[in-house]
Amino acid sequence: MSLEHLPSLEVLRHVVDVHCHPTDSPVSPDVMDQLPITICAMSSQPSDQSRVRDLALAYPDKVVPCFGYHPWFSHLISLKPSSSKEEHYRELFRPGNLEDIFRRMLPNLPEPIPLEDILHDLHRNLEEFPTAMLGEVGLDRAARIPINHSASPVELTSFTIPLEHQLTVLEAQVGLAVELGRNISLHSVKSPQATSELLEKMQKKYESCWLRINPRDLENYRGKSCTEGRHGVVSYDEQKHHRNVFMSLSTAINGRSLNHRELIAVCSPDRILVESDYHAVEECTQRTWDMVRTVAEIKGWSVEAIWTNVKEEEWGVVRRLENNWYQFRVGNRAALR
Numbered sequence: 001m002s003l004e005h006l007p008s009l010e011v012l013r014h015v016v017d018v019h020c021h022p023t024d025s026p027v028s029p030d031v032m033d034q035l036p037i038t039i040c041a042m043s044s045q046p047s048d049q050s051r052v053r054d055l056a057l058a059y060p061d062k063v064v065p066c067f068g069y070h071p072w073f074s075h076l077i078s079l080k081p082s083s084s085k086e087e088h089y090r091e092l093f094r095p096g097n098l099e100d101i102f103r104r105m106l107p108n109l110p111e112p113i114p115l116e117d118i119l120h121d122l123h124r125n126l127e128e129f130p131t132a133m134l135g136e137v138g139l140d141r142a143a144r145i146p147i148n149h150s151a152s153p154v155e156l157t158s159f160t161i162p163l164e165h166q167l168t169v170l171e172a173q174v175g176l177a178v179e180l181g182r183n184i185s186l187h188s189v190k191s192p193q194a195t196s197e198l199l200e201k202m203q204k205k206y207e208s209c210w211l212r213i214n215p216r217d218l219e220n221y222r223g224k225s226c227t228e229g230r231h232g233v234v235s236y237d238e239q240k241h242h243r244n245v246f247m248s249l250s251t252a253i254n255g256r257s258l259n260h261r262e263l264i265a266v267c268s269p270d271r272i273l274v275e276s277d278y279h280a281v282e283e284c285t286q287r288t289w290d291m292v293r294t295v296a297e298i299k300g301w302s303v304e305a306i307w308t309n310v311k312e313e314e315w316g317v318v319r320r321l322e323n324n325w326y327q328f329r330v331g332n333r334a335a336l337r
């Protein structure tokens with residue numbers, strides 16, 4: 001990894017990577033000890049909730065833990081009692097003439113976990129960490145189920161998780177986040193309409209409580225361009241409509257998008273956050289910093305080289321993004337009142 005253009009440690013101390021997956025690879029204590037920024041560590045499936053928990057316990061000043069179940073793993077969750085594992089997956093995937101593939105996949109799938117148990121565990125984790133967020137949760141209509149998740153290379157089937165199932169899992173988790181006044185890190189792929197409808201529905205259902213929650217990380221709603229991004233962005237109109245929505249950008253995802261610069265340009269300056277969305281913590285700082293510099297360049301903001309007290313009109317990009325992060329977090333605290 002090349003550490004290019006990194007500022008002093010006193011500046012980096014104010015940088016927050018609002019979305020990454022450090023427990024997806026081995027985390028070295030040395031790297032964590034030297035990590036100069038704050039990271040929001042996502043969990044996504046049954047096995048990594050405790051890894052994120054342990055990381056946050058070991059590094060409480062650097063890690064904001066995020067607990068939740070990603071749509072890619074929502075098939076592992078059962079919504080009602082079924083007589084067997086096979087019955088659960090058969091009902092979900094309805095294999096039809098893909099019986100052979102279903103038969104190959106089935107032995108590699110775990111026993112499903114009842115949604116109730118998932119929510120119970122989630123509740124416990126969120127309560128244990130008052131600053132924890134819900135994430136990564138969401139909707140994904142593009143994801144296909146692998147024959148064997150731990151095989152390499154991964155062979156994908158054409159089975160997808162029905163949107164209805166994903167929505168039930170997501171809404172239950174969002175309900176918990178609202179109840180506990182937590183921010184949400186939301187994934188949305190190929191489901192702009194369902195995501196939009198969900199936001200609308202949540203706003204009606206939870207009214208003022210919902211307004212204090214800050215979902216982020218939404219895909220661009222402007223039609224064609226929304227199909228690429230995994231964590232994307234929300235259109236300017238959508239952002240105006242949902243006052244609680246922040247836009248988070250990463251070089252990993254948004255950097256590849258052609259209109260990525262244009263999106264930063266139209267995004268409200270007080271709703272931008274940055275992220276690495278990366279799985280190796282040793283690269284989170286550089287990747288987040290690259291995004292900080294891109295935002296600064298497009299918005300015409302200065303980049304702090306050292307940390308000094310300046311008037312608000314003279315704030316550089318780090319000060320501005322830190323303030324956005326603070327506002328994002330206040331949403332969380334305001335809901336607890």
Ligand SMILES: [Zn+2]
Nearest residue numbers: 019042136277
């Ligand atoms: Zn992610």
